[in-house]
Amino acid sequence: MPPPAAAAAAGKGYGHPLDPITADEISVAAAACKEKATALGLGPLQFNTVTLKEPGKKALIAWQKAGCPEDGAPPREAFCILQTPGTVEAVVLLSEPPIKVTSWTEVAGVQPLATPDDCFDAEDIVKADPEVQRMLKETYGIADLALVACDPWSGELHLAPMGGRLIQTFMYVRSSPDDNHYAHPLDFVPIVDLNKGKVGNAGACRPVLCCAELRRNLCEVPFRTDVKPLNVVQPDGACWTLEGNLVQWQRWNIRLSFNYREGLVLHDVGYQDGGRLRPIIHRMSLVEMAVPYADPNAPYTRKCAFDVGDYGLGNCANSLELGCDCLGNIHYFDAVLNNSKGEPVSLKKAVCMHEEDYGILWKHLEYRNGHAEVRRSRRLVLSFVATVVNYEYAFYHYFYQDGTIGYKIKLTGELSTNLVSPGEDPAAPAWGTLVAPGVNAQFHQHMFSIRIDPAVDDGDGGAGLVVDAVAVPKGPDNPAGNAFTHQRHARLSKLAWRAEAQRECNAAVGRYWKIKNPGSTHPATGKPVAYKLVPTHSPLLLAAPSSSIAKRGVFATKHLWVTPHGDDERYPAGDYPMQHAGGDGLPKWTAQNRSLACADPVIWHSFGATHVPRPEDFPVMPCEVVGFHLKPFGFFDYNPGRDLPPGPNKASTLANGCANGCTNGAA
Structure with a gap:
């Protein structure tokens, strides 16, 4: 993992093969695709995606180990998804003149994700539909379409009795331009065919109106007056250094990239x-x-969004603001995306980097003489926030001074509300919670999948191991009955991965998974160095295995999957989950039943939350937090945070105003 060679891309607009695509590169890639389409006699193109085609793993590692030579860098390429209106995947060579399309492949039977332009188009199409306008006016007396909100949803639309590129829109009305429309659901769900530019069906409707506002100028409750400032002060700045997208902080090296689908991506993480x-x-x-x-x-049987594959987290990312999304000494990373015309779209402040205090890292008091040693922990935080229609998802990568890596997702935003379905008790709906009079928030799940391509101590991920804590039966070897040990299950790397390399969490036995490198051993234990994945208690997908949801979301039926690495095996529900019947991604790969022996394994960890909404989640939801940790296990010789220096926190004060005087060390 050598430092980047700045000269390798001099004058090309990027400094490293993994740097995100630039605005200029998007423009020239789009121009090359338009030229190719003209030569093929195709009409105007709609650009779904223009992004960096990352170098293959083997080529990238070989270049890095060779010292990042200027003349040996992997080719710089753009990957484009185009609609003609069929789906085309194109690869454009950017690093060598002339810039040209090197691959043009039609992909049959798939629908690319719904872009921001698609979502805006869907709302415009619904509002322009005469039948929708008639229903709004005759049923509700709504003539001002500016007060109508049409939430664009993907979902199980392959079940809809109509073809085409479909978006369903859940309908709401505002009482004023700044009103919270989720307080006023309308009971009809038009389905839009984006290719035809028209509404396929509208349905029937029932209205409800209530009052629950979150805009500061409309909030019906007075603001608190007892909240005093809590400022984060870093007079000497933060501890990081930057070289392009390479971050160095407290012995951590982390390279960042950002794309339309995954949002923030971490590369080459080392200590x-x-x-x-x-x-x-x-x-x-x-x-x-x-x-x-x-x-x-x-129509709620169709209500299931695959937000990464159906919309793209990068496409939905916020432009963050100082003092609101992050605190302290901040560095922001911008991103560049594209619109449907193939033009670059700049997203300022897409990723926030800051460091924060995290309490005590370690402490010991020698009670015999009163001598205390204590060190406070701080962590580096890399974060971005995506708004996917009604929900906000705030994604946080944490790096700690003891070598631990944390990952958290904070779920907030607004509940997707509706009316109580016909036949349900309007005072106590069976499938949701009344969060306001007549306003139903349905039960739902949020299931996430993170892909970890490990490189433990320059290995290929090595062996995987499932570890449980188990009690030892009372007997001759355990006469007092107090013994327990850890039980090691079969090593995942030696298993055919269709069956055994799929695992579930078990909080009762403290289950975790070790990622080992047999080629590197710890000097004291003599065992392979490792990191362990420590999951949080988490539900699995509750939909029936035979359901359409489960067929598309197989990844959420297990907490852990291990597969051999493949550059083209990136997304567990497949490359194109929108309107897909299911069976792509992990279920397709596992059906091959390949062995993991001597393979380069990839870890897929699924986790999430089952949300039974509360009235307290309305009109805006306090953060719900899910996540996991990666912790060193025999990776370091000793506690890598033992060398942190003692020092006072000058900002600390006692309640009486006197200086705290904490020395973080000996008195």
């Missing part, structure tokens, strides 16, 4: 230890999520 950079992760990102709803009444 400086004993004078050398020790690799831990080759690549890590969130690669899919499913949000299925529990109401068995139509």
